[in-house]
Amino acid sequence: MEPATDRSATVEPRDPMPDGYRRTLVRQIAQHAHSEIIGMQPEGEWIARAPSLRRKAILMAKVQDEAGHGLYLYAAAETLGTPREELLDALHTGRQKYSSIFNYPTLTWADVGAIGWLVDGAAIVNQVPLCRCSYGPYARAMVRICKEESFHQRQGFEILHTLSHGTPAQKAMAQDAVDRFWWPSLMMFGPPDADSPNTVQSMAWGIKRFTNDELRQRFVDIAVPQAEALGLTLPDPELRWNEERGHWDFGTPDFAELAEVVAGRGPCNAQRLAHRVRAHEDGAWVREAAAAYAAKRAARTPTREPAA
Amino acid sequence: MTTRAEWPLWEVFVRARRGMAHVHVGSLHAPDAEMALRNARDVYTRRQEGVSLWVVPATAVVASTPDLQGAFFEPAADKDYRHPTHYSVPEGVDHL
Numbered sequence: 563m564e565p566a567t568d569r570s571a572t573v574e575p576r577d578p579m580p581d582g583y584r585r586t587l588v589r590q591i592a593q594h595a596h597s598e599i600i601g602m603q604p605e606g607e608w609i610a611r612a613p614s615l616r617r618k619a620i621l622m623a624k625v626q627d628e629a630g631h632g633l634y635l636y637a638a639a640e641t642l643g644t645p646r647e648e649l650l651d652a653l654h655t656g657r658q659k660y661s662s663i664f665n666y667p668t669l670t671w672a673d674v675g676a677i678g679w680l681v682d683g684a685a686i687v688n689q690v691p692l693c694r695c696s697y698g699p700y701a702r703a704m705v706r707i708c709k710e711e712s713f714h715q716r717q718g719f720e721i722l723h724t725l726s727h728g729t730p731a732q733k734a735m736a737q738d739a740v741d742r743f744w745w746p747s748l749m750m751f752g753p754p755d756a757d758s759p760n761t762v763q764s765m766a767w768g769i770k771r772f773t774n775d776e777l778r779q780r781f782v783d784i785a786v787p788q789a790e791a792l793g794l795t796l797p798d799p800e801l802r803w804n805e806e807r808g809h810w811d812f813g814t815p816d817f818a819e820l821a822e823v824v825a826g827r828g829p830c831n832a833q834r835l836a837h838r839v840r841a842h843e844d845g846a847w848v849r850e851a852a853a854a855y856a857a858k859r860a861a862r863t864p865t866r867e868p869a870a
Numbered sequence: 871m872t873t874r875a876e877w878p879l880w881e882v883f884v885r886a887r888r889g890m891a892h893v894h895v896g897s898l899h900a901p902d903a904e905m906a907l908r909n910a911r912d913v914y915t916r917r918q919e920g921v922s923l924w925v926v927p928a929t930a931v932v933a934s935t936p937d938l939q940g941a942f943f944e945p946a947a948d949k950d951y952r953h954p955t956h957y958s959v960p961e962g963v964d965h966l
Contacts, residue, residue: 576936626916633913637897640879646899647876703896710917849901853877856902 572698575641583767586760587697588642589658590769595635596653596660600834602628604668605677613671620717621674627710634703641699654839662820663750665828672725672732672739678718679792680740680747680785686711687781688751696768719788726793733793740789741797748812749820751778757817782812879928880906882913884920892924900925 573579602625609625612618636646652658663681668674689711692704725736752758752774764770772780782801789796800813822828877899883892895914900906906925915923934942950956959966 574936576933578937623916626912630913630916633898634896640897645876699896706896849877852901852905856905859902 571696572701573696574698582763583769584642586764586767586769587700588639588644590764591635591639591642591700592644592649592652592658593660595632595639595649596658597664598628598632598635600653600660600664600838603834603837604664604666604830605674607668608671608674611671612674617721624678624714624717627714631703631707631710634706635700638697638699638703650842654835654842656826656835659824660834661750662823662828663746664834665823665830666743666746667830669742670735670739672722672735673743675718675721675725675736676739676743678714678716679722679788680718680743681750682711682714682718683785683788684747684750684781686715687777687784691771691777694771719792722792722794736792737794740792740794744797745815745819746823748778748781748815749817749823751775751781753817753820754814779809782810786810877901880910880925881928881931882906882910883924883926884914885922886920888921892922895919897928 573583605621605628606625609618609621612621636649639649640646649658653660663684668677686708689704689708693701693708695701695704722736722740725732727733755761755773755775758774761770761773765773786796786801798813800811802811804811823831826832878901879897880900880903881897882895884895885892898906898909898913900909903925907923910923910925914920946952
């Protein structure tokens with residue numbers, strides 16, 4: 563395939579492409595889309611309990627953005643010839659995955675901050691290189707998403723900063739959230755390079771630009787000084803600056819835990835999926851009613867205003 | 871429980887500012903044109919990205935075939951005399 567091996571060119575939906583390239587993209591973009599809409603749940607749980615009207619408005623805007631990101635990505639996946647219904651069905655029946663991070667619970671308000679700062683922060687590190695991905699519709703969706711993610715990360719940082727500079731109890735709540743979300747955030751980059759057999763092929767196709775471990779290192783390097791600015795610590799005794807490498811050394815995430823969560827045995831897997839399926843089924847009458855209304859109107863009014 | 875009849879696909883075009891052309895930004899599903907416009911507003915213009923929206927049924931778009939890209943655009947390939955850079959202009963001649 564010419565365009566994907568030539569890093570400057572972009573593959574567009576109707577271009578010829580190898581089956582493996584198409585399959586890999588559908589799987590990756592769908593998993594990404596699923597992550598966006600499942601990701602609405604842990605934060606959505608806190609909308610009604612947000613500590614102020616401002617925080618509530620911000621959180622609603624953020625959760626709405628996640629829905630929007632899911633829609634950009636489903637549309638990108640559909641350009642590869644897989645219908646939306648099929649993608650949702652694959653999510654609902656567990657044939658396709660979503661990011662392991664959303665299988666952890668949000669126990670306190672500070673968790674909303676930790677998700678914004680760490681989880682969205684890790685997502686940004688993962689997603690910025692995808693803006694140059696070889697598949698045009700995916701790359702373009704990522705450009706939109708990355709622009710919107712930076713507000714998400716800042717609002718999370720601000721929540722933690724406020725808590726960290728509040729009462730001792732508030733600071734302890736912020737520290738507890740960071741302690742629980744730090745390692746799962748590092749796991750978001752996937753297994754170590756040695757155990758990531760698809761990485762080489764994805765890099766050759768221009769879908770991936772950096773390896774899991776490279777991105778994980780980048781994230782740690784960015785997060786350490788930010789934690790310092792927050793006045794919070796990161797729960798890793800092995801964390802120290804390596805003058806020679808010019809990077810932070812850090813401990814190894816518990817990849818056995820990651821494998822368990824990916825296999826469906828994380829703290830909230832069953833709850834997240836059940837909630838998603840229920841929301842879809844409860845919304846069936848809305849989809850049916852809208853289709854019936856559209857059919858009735860189409861039968862009655864054939865004219866439409868011209869574009870201006 | 872799933873409804874197999876999917877809502878049709880619409881292509882979305884946004885005019886970012888007055889004086890600019892509408893630009894394709896993506897697509898979405900909606901049961902009819904009115905809902906497509908409302909959904910496009912919510913999905914693609916949450917941050918004042920536009921002052922005007924077009925939604926077009928995806929089935930109404932007629933596209934050239936990528937396979938024939940070379941042949942289709944070939945007639946323009948050997949006519950560089952259509953570009954001003956084809957012509958040499960004597961030293962000192964301005965405004966040409």
